[in-house]
Amino acid sequence: MFVGSLRLKLLINGSRTLKDKRQVVRSILDTVRSRRNVAAAEVGSLDNTSVAELGFATVNGQMNKVRESVDWIVNFIQDNYDLEILEQEITVY
Template sequence: MFVGTLSLDLLLGDVRSLKQKRSVVRPVVAELKRTFDVAAAETGHLDLHRRAEVGVSVVAADAGHCQDVLDGCERLVSDRPELQVLSARSRVWNDGDE
């Protein structure tokens, strides 16, 4: 069993309130879940208007599949014109890793 994680640090476009931020981030998180069948959530920068951190995780039988899913998630977010990906960190663990 392998577990893959992805952390995306995002800069949002013209967002002036936390309510506007939610209206940008929530559809992205929902699309990640729907498209790739992953667990995804806003995980950081919760009190900043123009920044967001989105975390994604996936469980699969092989490491290659985990990495392919995480790469697809990163591409999906990168292709959105209202978001700029400042950094993306991914990692795949197997059940023997500490």
């Protein structure tokens, strides 16, 4: 069994209030959860209006499937949201 974890620190462009931020964060988390079999949550920077820290975790019997899911999440977020990835930490074991 292999476990993959991903932590992203994101700068959300155009977010001026916590409501703006939460709308983007909820969209990301809900969409990723529905399209991939992963656990997802906001894990830091909760009171910052333009920075979000998100964590994702997945488990699979094949390491390449775990890595594929983690890579898909990063690419999906970059391609579909107006934000910048400030930090990215991937662990597969």
